[in-house]
Amino acid sequence: MSEGEMILTVEDLRKFFELRKGLFSKPVYVKAVDGVTFTLKKGESISLVGESGSGKTTLGKTILRLYEPTKGKIIFKDKDVTHLSSESLMWYRRETSLIQQDPYGALPSFLPIRRIIEEPLIIHKIGDKSERLKRVYDALSAVRLTPVEDFASKYPHMLSGGQLQRVAIARALVLEPELVIADEPVSMLDASVRIETLTLLRNLQETRKISFIYITHDLATTKYFSERLFIMYAGKILESGNIRDVIMKPLHPYTQALIKAIPDPDPENRKVLRDVPPGEPPNLIHPPSGCRFHPRCPYVMDICRVEEPPIVEREKEGFVACWLHAKH
Amino acid sequence: MEQSLLDVRNLHLYYATRKGVVKAVDDISLSLKRGETVAVVGESGCGKTSTARAIIRLLPRNVHLYRGSIILDGKNIMELDDERFRKDVRWKKISMVFQGAMNSLNPILKAGYQVAEPLMIHENMSKVEALKRAGEALRMVGIHESFIDRYPFELSGGMKQRVVIAMALITRPQIIILDEPTSALDVITQANIMNLLKKLKNELELSYIFITHDIALSSELADKVAVMYAGEIVEMADAETFYVKPSHPYAEKLMASVPTLRTDKQLDFIPGAPPSLIYPPPGCRFHPRCPYAFDKCMKERPTAVDLGSGHYVKCWLYA
Amino acid sequence: MGAEGMELGFKGVLKELLAYKSGALGVVILVFLVALSIYTVVAIPYDKAIKLWRGEEEVWIENPRNAQPIWVKYWEYLRGRNLPETIKRDTSDSKQYGVYKSLRAIPGTNLKRLYIEFSFKYEYDDFPSEINIFFSSKFNESAPILRIAWEKPGGNKIELLDFIPRDKYDRLYLSIEHDVLKVLRSYVEEKLYALGKNPEVPLSVEKALFAVEDESMSSSLTVKPLKGTYKLIIEGLLFGKDSDVDARLIIYGKVYGMCGTDHLRRDLTIAMLWGLPIALSFGLIASLTITFLQLIIATISGYYGGWIDALIQRLTELYMILPFLPFLIMIAAFYKLDIWVILAAIIILNIFGGGIKSTRALVMQIKEYPYIEAARAYGASSKRIVLLYIIPKILPPVIPGLIGAVPGYVFLEAALSLLGLGDPFLPTWGKVINDSYRWGALYKGYYYWVLQPSFMLILTAFAFAFIGFALDKIVNPKLREI
Structure with a gap:
C-alpha cells in the first residue's frame, strides 16, 4: 500500500438507535449519526470535533463496528466491512483499535498490567508466551512506562490516571493496528499530563504511520495532533478542512460560534461578554428540518429551515455545509 | 487600601482516613474584596473543593483538623457555632454552586420550588412570597418565569445550571462559591453561563470564589488567581500579572501546558504525578517535579514571598 | 462499586x-x-x-438418662447444691474401693456361698436418677439364688428382693422393679406411722432408698437425700463347682459429660x-x-x-x-x-x-x-x-x-x-x-x-x-x- 492511498472510506454512514417508549407504542429513533461521508489516508491523522450529543462517539464506534451501522458503507483497505460477520470481523478487530476516554474504567481492575496488554495477543493467537511477554514489554516501553518489569506486574489501582491511559494506549497498539480511533483520550486527565499523553500519542502515530481519528470536544488540542478537522453537529459534519484554515477562517456559523466560545488564558476575557448564540444542541429524535443549526443560527434564512444545506468546497481543502456559502 | 469582604487566614482542613491524615487544605490564606472574583485553580486532588467546603463549612464526618480564621465583614465566622453559622452565614452571606450541581436537582420537585426553598428555610418566608422571588431569580439568570412550574427533566443542561445559579442567588448573598460550575456543559453553553455570571457580578456586585481546573476558563471571571498545589496556595496574583507571566514554577508549567486556540505556542508538560496529600514531599511540595529545584527546596518548606501589589509566591527562587 | x-x-x-x-x-x-x-x-x-x-450394642447403658451437662453441676455447686454424679461399683475390679466379695464353698456340698458388699459415700444434695445392677454369672445346672439388701447410713437395713439370674448376663433395674417398690413402700409407711404421719405422695425407689427418715418422707416433694455411707449387700447361694457371680452396681447421677445426655442416654x-x-x-x-x-x-x-x-x-x-x-x-x-x-x-x-x-x-x-x-x-x-x-x-x-x-x-x-x-x-x-x-x-x-x-x-x-x-x-x- 503506497503513501497517500485511502485506508478508510465512510459513505453516508448512519446509526439510529431504537427507543421504545412502551410495549405497544411505535418505536422512535435517535439519529445519532445521520449521513456522514469522509475518507482517511494511510498514516493520516484527523480530528473529529463536536459537543456532547453531536454523535462523534457513536460515529467512532460505528466505524469500529462496535455498533451495527443502520445505513451506509464502511470500506477499510478496499474491503467492505459494513456488515462483516463476527468471524471475518476478527481480521478487522486486529487491524483497528480504540482508545477510550475514561482510563479508570478502560482497564479490568482485577488483572495485572502485563495480562491486560497481553489479552489482545492471546485472543489473536499471536506468538508463544515468551514472545508475547516481549511484545508486552515493548509496548510498555513505547508508552514510556519504565522500568517495564515493574509496571507489568502492577495492578491498575496502583497507577495514576495518566499512567493508566498510557497502559490503555499500549494495549491499543500492541496488535500494531493500522487504524486507531481515540475517543477523548485526554479529557479526563489532569491538565499537566494531558499534553504529555497527547504528545506521546502523536509521536507514536507519526513513527508508526498509524491512521488516526482523534475524537474530541476540545478544539484547542486538535492542531497539536492532526492536520484535518471535521466539525460535527447533531449527527452531521458541518465543516471540514485544514485545522489552521478552519480556525482562522471558519465558514460555518456553528464553527464560528464554537471558536468564539473557547477562551485562551487572557486577563481581558473577564471584561467582555462572548458573542455566542443562545440555545443548546437539538434533540436527535426529532432534529430540526433543513439545516440542523438553523434554530440557533444568527444568519438564518428561510431556505435554511426547509432544505438541507448543500456541500460547498472550501478554497484549499474540505467543505462547508451551509446555505450562506451556496454558489448561485 | 480597600477593606476586604472576606479574609481567610491560615485555614486548615485535614481528614482522617483509614490510610492516614489527608492534608487537603494546609494553611491557606486568601482575601476577597466586594465585587471581586478570585479563581482557585489546580489539578484534581489539590484541595480546591475542600477549600470551598471549609469556607462554607460543609464538612464530611471524618474531619481531623479544622482550624484558621475566616473573617467576613470584620467578623470571624469560625467562632460561630454550627447552628448560628447555618442561620446567619451559609446561603445568607455565602452560597455555593456545587460541582455537577445540575445533576443534583431533585427530580420530583418543580424548578421554582427548588429555587425558592432556601428562602423558606433560611428566612422563614411564606411559600407564595418565596415563589414570587424565585420567579424574579429565574428571570435574572435568563429563564422565563413560566419555567417555575417545570420539572428538572423538562429542562436542558444549560437551563438546569441556570436554575442552580438562581438557587445560589436567591438569598442575595455577598459571596458565591462556584465549584466547576460548567464542568458538564458544552463549550457554547459554557460561554453562555460565563456571560451570565459576568452580568450577575456587575449587576449585583457579587464576589465569586471560582474553583476550576481550567486555566483558560478561569480567565473568564478572575480578578485574582490562587494556584493550589498539594493543599497549599503556591501563588496568588492579580489576573493581569498571572495570565501574562506566572511566577511559581508550577504555575508557569501549568500555563505552558494549556493549549491555545488562536496562537501557536510550544506546549510543555509537567513530568510525574501530583503528590499524595497524606505523605506530601518534605520541603517544597513541588520539588520532585520542579526543573529549578535545588537543595533548599528539598529540605525547607518555602514561605509566601511578597512580590508587591498582592502578588505572593511560595518558592525559594524568590526568597 | x-x-x-x-x-x-x-x-x-x-x-x-x-x-x-x-x-x-x-x-x-x-x-x-x-x-x-x-x-x-x-x-x-x-x-x-x-x-x-x-x-x-447398648453402648450408652451405663449413662444416666437426661443427665445435665457437667457445667450445670459447677453452677449449682456455686449455689450450694452438689448434684449427684454416677457411682459405679464392680466386683470384677477387685482393687476398687468399696468392693468386697467372698465366695466360699460349703464343705461337703456342691454349694458355694457368695457375699458381696458394695459401699459408697453419698454426699450429694439430690437423689440419683436410677439404680441398676448388672450380673454376670457362671453356672451349669441351676442358676444362683441371690438376696439383695440395702443398708442406709446409721445401719437401717432393708431386704429388697430375691433375684435369680435367668441368663449368663442379666440385669436388675431396681428403679422399676415392682417388688422392690412394694417393699420400700411398706418400709416408708412403717417409719412414718412411727412418727405419727401419713404418707401423702409415694416415693420412687431412688428416693425411698436415699431418704432422710423423718417427716419429710411423707411426700416425694419434701423428701431429702441422706448423706453418708450406703451399702448394697448381695448374699447368694451358688450351685456347681465352677459357678461364680460378678455384679456391677450403677447409681446413675444427674450430671454427665460436657453436654449431658438425652432420653436415650446418648x-x-x-x-x-x-x-x-x-x-x-x-x-x-x-x-x-x-x-x-x-x-x-x-x-x-x-x-x-x-x-x-x-x-x-x-x-x-x-x-x-x-x-x-x-x-x-x-x-x-x-x-x-x-x-x-x-x-x-x-x-x-x-x-x-x-x-x-x-x-x-x-x-x-x-x-x-x-x-x-x-x-x-x-x-x-x-x-x-x-x-x-x-x-x-x-x-x-x-x-x-x-x-x-x-x-x-x-x-x-x-x-x-x-x-x-x-x-x-x-x-x-x-x-x-x-x-x-x-x-x-x-x-x-x-x-x-x-x-x-x-x-x-x-x-x-x-x-x-x-x-x-x-x-x-x-x-x-x-x-x-x-
Missing part, C-alpha cells in the same frame, strides 16, 4: 478483615469452629460417631461436635453452589439479554412466588430422608432465587463499562468476556452475600430437622432440638438440651454474619464509615 477485593488479594482481604472488630471476631470464631470440626472428624471418625449415635457431646462439621459443610456447600449457579445464570441473563434474559427473569419471578417450605416438606416426605437429598432439594429450589435479580443488575451495569467495550474492540469473544471480564468483577460484591447466606442454610437444615424432616441417622443440632422438643425438654426443665444446639447454631451464624458484614464493607467501600 468496585472489585477492591480482587485487587487486595487473599492476604490483603484478611488483613482488612482483621482490622474490623466484627471481622476479627468472626474470623476468630470461625477458626475455632473449623479447628473443632477437624478435631471432631479425626477424634471420632464418622462410622464410630454414627454407631455411637444410633446406640448400637452423650450429647457427640451431636454437638458432629453437628458442627455437618452444619459447616451443609451451609457452605449450599451457599457456594447456589451463589455460583445464580452468578452464572445471572451473568448469562444480563449479558446476552433477549429471549434468554426474558426466560430467566420469568423463571426467577415464578420461583420467587413458589411456596418454598411446603415444597421442601413435600420432597422430604416423598423421598428418603437423607441429608444429601435435602441439600440437593434446597439447591434446586434456590437456583432461580432473588439473588439473580441483583447480580443481573450488576452485570447490566458492568456490561457497559469501557473495559468491556475495549475487549470487544480487540476481538474478545462473548464467552471470554463473560468468564474472564465480567465474572471476576462481580465476584467480590457477591462473596459477602455468599458468606452471609451460610447461616441461613444451616438454620434451614435445623428447621427441617425440627419439623422431623431431617436426616434421622446423622447427629445434627436440628435433630437434637427435634428430640428435645418431642420429649418435652422445656416442659421437664431440660434446658441444656435445647440451649446447647441453639447456642452452637447461633455461634456459627455469628461467625459468618460478622465476616459477611466486614467483607461487605471491604468490597463495597461506600458502606464504610470514612
Whole structure:
C-alpha cells in the first residue's frame, strides 16, 4: 500500500438507535449519526470535533463496528466491512483499535498490567508466551512506562490516571493496528499530563504511520495532533478542512460560534461578554428540518429551515455545509 | 487600601482516613474584596473543593483538623457555632454552586420550588412570597418565569445550571462559591453561563470564589488567581500579572501546558504525578517535579514571598 | 462499586478483615469452629460417631438418662447444691474401693456361698436418677439364688428382693422393679406411722432408698437425700463347682459429660461436635453452589439479554412466588430422608432465587463499562468476556452475600430437622432440638438440651454474619464509615 492511498472510506454512514417508549407504542429513533461521508489516508491523522450529543462517539464506534451501522458503507483497505460477520470481523478487530476516554474504567481492575496488554495477543493467537511477554514489554516501553518489569506486574489501582491511559494506549497498539480511533483520550486527565499523553500519542502515530481519528470536544488540542478537522453537529459534519484554515477562517456559523466560545488564558476575557448564540444542541429524535443549526443560527434564512444545506468546497481543502456559502 | 469582604487566614482542613491524615487544605490564606472574583485553580486532588467546603463549612464526618480564621465583614465566622453559622452565614452571606450541581436537582420537585426553598428555610418566608422571588431569580439568570412550574427533566443542561445559579442567588448573598460550575456543559453553553455570571457580578456586585481546573476558563471571571498545589496556595496574583507571566514554577508549567486556540505556542508538560496529600514531599511540595529545584527546596518548606501589589509566591527562587 | 477485593488479594482481604472488630471476631470464631470440626472428624471418625449415635450394642447403658451437662453441676455447686454424679461399683475390679466379695464353698456340698458388699459415700444434695445392677454369672445346672439388701447410713437395713439370674448376663433395674417398690413402700409407711404421719405422695425407689427418715418422707416433694455411707449387700447361694457371680452396681447421677445426655442416654457431646462439621459443610456447600449457579445464570441473563434474559427473569419471578417450605416438606416426605437429598432439594429450589435479580443488575451495569467495550474492540469473544471480564468483577460484591447466606442454610437444615424432616441417622443440632422438643425438654426443665444446639447454631451464624458484614464493607467501600 503506497503513501497517500485511502485506508478508510465512510459513505453516508448512519446509526439510529431504537427507543421504545412502551410495549405497544411505535418505536422512535435517535439519529445519532445521520449521513456522514469522509475518507482517511494511510498514516493520516484527523480530528473529529463536536459537543456532547453531536454523535462523534457513536460515529467512532460505528466505524469500529462496535455498533451495527443502520445505513451506509464502511470500506477499510478496499474491503467492505459494513456488515462483516463476527468471524471475518476478527481480521478487522486486529487491524483497528480504540482508545477510550475514561482510563479508570478502560482497564479490568482485577488483572495485572502485563495480562491486560497481553489479552489482545492471546485472543489473536499471536506468538508463544515468551514472545508475547516481549511484545508486552515493548509496548510498555513505547508508552514510556519504565522500568517495564515493574509496571507489568502492577495492578491498575496502583497507577495514576495518566499512567493508566498510557497502559490503555499500549494495549491499543500492541496488535500494531493500522487504524486507531481515540475517543477523548485526554479529557479526563489532569491538565499537566494531558499534553504529555497527547504528545506521546502523536509521536507514536507519526513513527508508526498509524491512521488516526482523534475524537474530541476540545478544539484547542486538535492542531497539536492532526492536520484535518471535521466539525460535527447533531449527527452531521458541518465543516471540514485544514485545522489552521478552519480556525482562522471558519465558514460555518456553528464553527464560528464554537471558536468564539473557547477562551485562551487572557486577563481581558473577564471584561467582555462572548458573542455566542443562545440555545443548546437539538434533540436527535426529532432534529430540526433543513439545516440542523438553523434554530440557533444568527444568519438564518428561510431556505435554511426547509432544505438541507448543500456541500460547498472550501478554497484549499474540505467543505462547508451551509446555505450562506451556496454558489448561485 | 480597600477593606476586604472576606479574609481567610491560615485555614486548615485535614481528614482522617483509614490510610492516614489527608492534608487537603494546609494553611491557606486568601482575601476577597466586594465585587471581586478570585479563581482557585489546580489539578484534581489539590484541595480546591475542600477549600470551598471549609469556607462554607460543609464538612464530611471524618474531619481531623479544622482550624484558621475566616473573617467576613470584620467578623470571624469560625467562632460561630454550627447552628448560628447555618442561620446567619451559609446561603445568607455565602452560597455555593456545587460541582455537577445540575445533576443534583431533585427530580420530583418543580424548578421554582427548588429555587425558592432556601428562602423558606433560611428566612422563614411564606411559600407564595418565596415563589414570587424565585420567579424574579429565574428571570435574572435568563429563564422565563413560566419555567417555575417545570420539572428538572423538562429542562436542558444549560437551563438546569441556570436554575442552580438562581438557587445560589436567591438569598442575595455577598459571596458565591462556584465549584466547576460548567464542568458538564458544552463549550457554547459554557460561554453562555460565563456571560451570565459576568452580568450577575456587575449587576449585583457579587464576589465569586471560582474553583476550576481550567486555566483558560478561569480567565473568564478572575480578578485574582490562587494556584493550589498539594493543599497549599503556591501563588496568588492579580489576573493581569498571572495570565501574562506566572511566577511559581508550577504555575508557569501549568500555563505552558494549556493549549491555545488562536496562537501557536510550544506546549510543555509537567513530568510525574501530583503528590499524595497524606505523605506530601518534605520541603517544597513541588520539588520532585520542579526543573529549578535545588537543595533548599528539598529540605525547607518555602514561605509566601511578597512580590508587591498582592502578588505572593511560595518558592525559594524568590526568597 | 468496585472489585477492591480482587485487587487486595487473599492476604490483603484478611488483613482488612482483621482490622474490623466484627471481622476479627468472626474470623476468630470461625477458626475455632473449623479447628473443632477437624478435631471432631479425626477424634471420632464418622462410622464410630454414627454407631455411637444410633446406640448400637447398648453402648450408652451405663449413662444416666437426661443427665445435665457437667457445667450445670459447677453452677449449682456455686449455689450450694452438689448434684449427684454416677457411682459405679464392680466386683470384677477387685482393687476398687468399696468392693468386697467372698465366695466360699460349703464343705461337703456342691454349694458355694457368695457375699458381696458394695459401699459408697453419698454426699450429694439430690437423689440419683436410677439404680441398676448388672450380673454376670457362671453356672451349669441351676442358676444362683441371690438376696439383695440395702443398708442406709446409721445401719437401717432393708431386704429388697430375691433375684435369680435367668441368663449368663442379666440385669436388675431396681428403679422399676415392682417388688422392690412394694417393699420400700411398706418400709416408708412403717417409719412414718412411727412418727405419727401419713404418707401423702409415694416415693420412687431412688428416693425411698436415699431418704432422710423423718417427716419429710411423707411426700416425694419434701423428701431429702441422706448423706453418708450406703451399702448394697448381695448374699447368694451358688450351685456347681465352677459357678461364680460378678455384679456391677450403677447409681446413675444427674450430671454427665460436657453436654449431658438425652432420653436415650446418648452423650450429647457427640451431636454437638458432629453437628458442627455437618452444619459447616451443609451451609457452605449450599451457599457456594447456589451463589455460583445464580452468578452464572445471572451473568448469562444480563449479558446476552433477549429471549434468554426474558426466560430467566420469568423463571426467577415464578420461583420467587413458589411456596418454598411446603415444597421442601413435600420432597422430604416423598423421598428418603437423607441429608444429601435435602441439600440437593434446597439447591434446586434456590437456583432461580432473588439473588439473580441483583447480580443481573450488576452485570447490566458492568456490561457497559469501557473495559468491556475495549475487549470487544480487540476481538474478545462473548464467552471470554463473560468468564474472564465480567465474572471476576462481580465476584467480590457477591462473596459477602455468599458468606452471609451460610447461616441461613444451616438454620434451614435445623428447621427441617425440627419439623422431623431431617436426616434421622446423622447427629445434627436440628435433630437434637427435634428430640428435645418431642420429649418435652422445656416442659421437664431440660434446658441444656435445647440451649446447647441453639447456642452452637447461633455461634456459627455469628461467625459468618460478622465476616459477611466486614467483607461487605471491604468490597463495597461506600458502606464504610470514612
